[in-house]
Amino acid sequence: MDIYQLRYFLAIVETNNFSRAAERAFVSQPTLSTGIKKLETELGTPLFNRDARKISLTEAGRRFLPHARTIIYECNAAKSDVTRKSPVKRLQLGLLRSAPTLRVAALLNDFGKAHADIQISIKEGTASQLQGWLNEGRIDLALSIPPEETSDIQFIRLYTWKYTLAVPTNHSFANRNAIPLKELDGLYFVHRSHCEAATDLTRAFASAGVNPHIVFRTDQDEKALAFISTGLGICMVPDILTSPGITKVSVEGINIDRSIGLSWPKNKETDLIRSFQMFATSHDWQPDRLIGKNLDWAR
Structure with missing residues (x-):
């Protein structure tokens, strides 16, 4: 199975026409048809119902489609990652399920604008799940309540509700x-x-x-x-x-x-984590808080 065969296959799916698919793939129609025939022979089953008026996927074709898309996506991602001038920086962030959605979204938006070279992956969970993921190295830092005192986790307070x-x-x-x-x-x-x-x-x-x-x-x-x-x-x-x-x-x-803040392993603080800390600690967490005597309390 070759990459070009998968590209031919996806081109037909997207255009529903062998001629237009060949144009999209920048090959002749006979070349495209031959490539699809070879792919079907290797898989041992037809991928398309070839009707005079309409082309449609067979049941096998429908099952094959998500795999073909995934393979092409990963190939493109690998090429992009290798050819870029600097490696992609990835930050794995754990998010407390009850954290204020709008304020967290605003923080991530601001951080993304300032650090376009950093990709953030968010994993949502309970406080205990987040602490476990930190200990296991599945996330870099967590936005959550303070960890257990016995844990080897650093914590910085962001706000209190x-x-x-x-x-x-x-x-x-x-x-x-x-x-x-x-x-x-x-x-x-x-x-x-x-x-x-x-x-x-x-x-x-x-x-x-x-x-x-x-x-x-x-x-x-x-x-x-x-x-x-x-x-x-x-x-x-x-x-x-x-x-x-x-x-x-x-x-x-x-x-x-409850106090909410950022947690991370004490021995794993990186420049990436410090950059996110800076944004989080300077973020306006409570712009819409109702200030009044009925909510007046010492912070």
Whole structure:
């Protein structure tokens, strides 16, 4: 099997015509047809249904198509990598699932503009997964909560969030400065199953004798915020999360926060990691935070 045969095959798939495929591949039609015949002989099966009016892939052709595309892609990538003047720099970033999507996207966009020669690969996971991947060398650094004190991981804080109550803007709680925890008993709640403070929040509710009614569980903040805004339920969320139609208020008796930052193995700090650190530490993490007396707390 030769590369040129795969290129002929893909040209026919893209044009649905042997003549146009030959033009695209810059060969004569007989040359292209001969190449496809040799490929089919080697594979031991026809790849195309040759109809007078229409050319279509056989079942074998459909199975072969993704493999052909992958091979051509890898060949092109290898050629590009070898011929470029400097090697590609790759940064493997682990991302906490509950990290604020819009702010992280803005950071990556700014970093990409300043470092066009660096390719970033993102792997999303829980805090424990990210720490494990760091230890295994599967990622270079992680944007997550602080690692366990016993780990050999370096950590730098980027920002701290406090847990507040998210309610629809037309909710009776929306215009109040703070809500006593007792008033949440029996109310409909949306539960963020990926919340890092779930255990602390559950313990605080239980200690106050508060038993919320969970109407929906999700590990996606976009869904949680959407359902809150429509009045399905209310939810304890990091105050950095924002969405139209939602107001956040403090809850008396709840003073739970989490620090988020960058983690990396202490003995593996590189220039690449230091470059990303510089951008991350100077990034505006909370431009849309609501500043008011109901969210006023010491940082």
